[in-house]
Amino acid sequence: MPQTLKDLLLGEMALRHRLLSEEQLDLCIQQQIDERHRRPLGKIMVEKGFIRNDVLEALLRTQRRAMDEFEKNADYGRLFGKTAVLKGYITEEQLTQAVRAQARKHARGVKAKIGQVMLELGLITISQFWEIIHEQGDFTCGNCRQRIDRPFFRGPAILCQNCKSPAFEVTTDSPGPKPRRRTIRRKTEG
Ligand SMILES: [Zn+2]
Numbered sequence: 584m585p586q587t588l589k590d591l592l593l594g595e596m597a598l599r600h601r602l603l604s605e606e607q608l609d610l611c612i613q614q615q616i617d618e619r620h621r622r623p624l625g626k627i628m629v630e631k632g633f634i635r636n637d638v639l640e641a642l643l644r645t646q647r648r649a650m651d652e653f654e655k656n657a658d659y660g661r662l663f664g665k666t667a668v669l670k671g672y673i674t675e676e677q678l679t680q681a682v683r684a685q686a687r688k689h690a691r692g693v694k695a696k697i698g699q700v701m702l703e704l705g706l707i708t709i710s711q712f713w714e715i716i717h718e719q720g721d722f723t724c725g726n727c728r729q730r731i732d733r734p735f736f737r738g739p740a741i742l743c744q745n746c747k748s749p750a751f752e753v754t755t756d757s758p759g760p761k762p763r764r765r766t767i768r769r770k771t772e773g
Contacts, residue, residue, distance in 0.1 A: 586612065588686050590624040592653070593646045595690030602642065603633040653689050660685070660697035666715045673706050681706060702739070709736045724750050 586594075594608050603611075611627045625639045634642070664678045673681070685700045698715065701707045707715075713734060716722075722731045724743040731750050735742040743750045 586615075586624070588653075588683070589646065589650060590615070591683060591686055592649055592690045593624055593642065595687050596642060596646055596649065597628065597634065599691055600642070602638060603628065607631070607633045649690060653686060656694070657682075657697075662719065663696075663698050663715055666718055667701065667707060667711070670711070670714065672711045672715075673701065677701075677704075677706050680704065709739060709741065713741055722750060724748065726750075 590612075594612065597603055598605060598608060607628075611624055611631060611633070614627050614631075615621060615624055625634075625643060628634045629636050629639050660682070664673075664681065667673045668675055668678055681697055681701045681704060684704060685695055685697055688695045688700070695703075698707075698712050702709065702712055713736070717732075723729070724731055724746060726748040727743060727746040729743065729745045731741075731743055733744045734750060735744060735747065740749045742748065
């Protein structure tokens, strides 16, 4: 049985605030899995003596706020995720995997859209990403003002089919060096 989103957020936040180590968190999660009746993860953290009860209470308040915020922002994600499943690009399980990865980022203070997370996890391609967002509305090139319907794809960028300027860039925060976008400036005079 996978962890609930709430416990996942709580664990990530505890790590982020350096209240316990990853090994200690893993011990708590394992204990939770081993017990027949699932108890809240925070209770196990306190019981094992890793965090104090008053610290847990403060952490739970932060976790509730984060959970509310996460759910408020999840509307776009739900539509995107549902479309990806309906189109057969991903399975329900993969959608769950993506939502959990997104929640983990959220707990670390990184706000990522579900589509970005799916791209990072390699669950969808950039052209599938485009197919999904295109279904949700029309896109006009900010440069040439033409409607984008058959764009080009280059790395994480979606390029306008008319003027080839990046129409939509999917920003990722995956670790490691970020590829720099090369901008070619043309001298236009007169
Ligand atoms: Zn254009």
